Amino acid sequence: MKDIREITCINCPLGCTLTVELEANEVIKVTGFQCPRGEKYARKEVLDPRRSITTILPVRGGDLPMVSVKTDGDIPKTKIKELILALKGIVLEAPIQEGQVVVADVCQTGVNIIATKTIQKQTP
Amino acid sequence: MRKDIVVIGGGPAGLAAAISAYESGSTDVMIIEREQRLGGILNQCIHNGFGLHTFKQELTGPEYSERYLKRLSELPIDIKLDTMVIDVTPQKKVIAINSSDGILEIEAGAVILAMGCRERPRGALNIPGFRPSGIFSAGTAQKFVNIDGYMPGKEIVILGSGDIGLIMARRLTLEGAHVKMVLELLPYSGGLKRNIVQCLNDFAIPLKLSHTVTRIHGKDRVTGVTIAQVDSELKPIRKTEQYVACDTLLLSVGLIPENELSRKAGVAINLKTQGPFVSNTLETSVPGIFACGNVLHVHDLVDYVSEEAEMAGKYAADYVKSNESSATTVKIETQQGVRYSVPSTVNPDLIDKFLVIRFRVTEVFENHIVTVAFDDQVLQQRQKRILTPGEMEQVLLPKAWFLKHPDLKSIQIRIAKEESQ
Known part of the structure; x- marks a missing residue:
């Protein structure tokens, strides 16, 4: 049984429309991509969809009340909610450097949460 | 005070323009920014997708701006934060105010306009109803959530499918709100396809094309909106009207270049872009005043803003050296299907x-x-x-x-x- 699926590549703003042909749960053909990342994305998206997550965490004693953070790799789409709930209640301490790991191995995904903004300590 | 180059605005365009002007030989450069931090809107755009073109890497907004801030910190460029420019004259005199210097009068060799854009407000849409709290432009809500950590509401309807609206649909969902739907007046989305996939489809948020809000309900706080389908002339179809309960309405209905200062300087504005007419050197109709980024025309990618701003910085530096305006000889004519072009005139040399x-x-x-x-x-x-x-x-x-x-x-x-x- 051939299964043909159309998906939109989310790797970059071009948003290529990709056509994936599947047979017995295996990708046999991908068309429509304009770069290698598109082909890779299509194969992953139909069998094991993953996403990077960006969000914010509160900071105590910083020049801003919130720091923006992201996962340093992608996580299974099905784990997004679990990850967001796991971050609930976490409060960080200033100062924070961009790139600093603020939560390691979140939800046993092997992925870390890292800061994407530098927060200085607030001088009172 | 005299400065070779004054850059108005410290967002992505201003940062790239100032760095490029310095690197092109203008050592006397000043950036004037009205906020307390440089980086502009990038500070609140915490999502991914910036820099693929410039850095061949997927960065968040703050990370993208940090690259420029790092480079900037290595250069002796004057930075005035918390400073508001109140006037620019055709003779390139810039007048600004802040609480420590008072009034600053700067005679500039060249001025680079990099003020960015602002969101189209509710008033521009003529939606009937009271003026309750709970109506936000998408970017304002983004600032509340991502910078200040406040949630604008719990049950949310978004009008307009521009990228900021789509991004906010996902952000608010991740922060625990219920985004009921995104409405788009036109039969197609104004946002990038990737944002429809990863911001709406991933969270099963419906996108209703050819729909609009015909009434806002609630006196002190939004209690709901009436939505309706629109016909091919974008007029609401009465019998399709439907009430949707919500406590918050976000508007993501377009961006308008912020050109009050440009107008004061006598710069000719293109009514289609709401930004200045420029030559291929990014020079406006006023010699020595340049424009780049979203003040010129609204971009969808910051990478292109940086690229354009680098050119503006370079040409502004050239202007200061030669004091020669870019005499253009070629006109660009936009014909069927093309709404506008940037530039609109060219000096082939x-x-x-x-x-x-x-x-x-x-x-x-x-x-x-x-x-x-x-x-x-x-x-x-x-x-x-x-x-x-x-x-x-x-x-x-x-x-x-x-x-x-x-x-x-x-x-x-x-x-x-x-x-x-």
Whole structure:
């Protein structure tokens, strides 16, 4: 049984429309991509969809009340909610450097949460 | 005070322009920023997708701006934060105020306008109803959530499918709100396709095309909205009206370049972009005043803002050295299907390797051809599977073509169904 699926590549703003042909749960053909990342994305998206997550965490004693953070790799789409709930209640301490790991191995995904903004300590 | 170059605005355009002006030989550069931090809107755009073009890497907004801030910190460029420019004259005198210097009067050799854009407000939409709390532009809500950590509401309807609206649909969902739907007046989304996939589809948020809000309910706080489908003339169809309970309405209905200062300086404004007319050196109609980024025309990618701003910085530095305005000899004419182009005039002598013309189309075109002609002689035809007003397009014209056409008067760009001529 051939299964043909159309998906939109989310790797970059071009948003290529990709056509994936599947047979017995295996990708046999991908068309429509304009770069290698598109082909890779299509194969992953139909069998094991993953996403990077960006969000914010509160900071105590910083020049801003919130720091923006992201996962340093992608996580299974099905784990997004679990990850967001796991971050609930976490409060960080200033100062924070961009790139600093603020939560390691979140939800046993092997992925870390890292800061994407530098927060200085607030001088009172 | 005298400065070679004054850059107004410290967002992505201002940062790239200032760095480039310095690196092009202007050592006396000042950036004036009204906020307490440089980086502009990038500070609140915590999502991914910046820098693929410039850094070949997917960065968040703050990370993208940090790259420029790092470079900036290595250069002796004057930075005035918390400082508001209140006037720019055609003679390039910049007047600014802040609480420590009082009034600053700066005689600038060249001025780079990099003030960005602002969101179209509710008042521009004529939606009937009271004025309860709970109505936000999407970018304001983004600032509340991402910078201050406040939630604007719990049950949310978003009007307009621009990128900020789509991004906020996901952000608010991740922060625990219930985003009920995104409504779009037009039959297609104004946002990038990738954002529809990863911000709406991933969270099963419905996108209702050809829909709008016809009434806002609630006196002190929004209690709901009436939505309706619209016909081909974008008029609401009464019998499709439906009540949707919500406590918050976000508006993501377009961006308008912020050109109050440009107008004061006497810069001619293109009514289609709401930004200045510029030459290929990014010089406005006033000699020595340059413009780049979203103040010039609203971009969808910051990477292109940086690229454009670098050019503005370089040409502004050249202007300060030579004190010569870019005498343009070629006009760009936008014809069928092309809403506007940047630049709108060209001095062929000042083209480096290529002339980049950026433009937007008037409507969605499938399987059409982008045609470029020199004095009505077709030189380039590019087949495009899809062209949409939401995505900026560009054509690259090699310098060699201009050398071959020394008497060129005008360049035509149009969208054609089949090969013409």
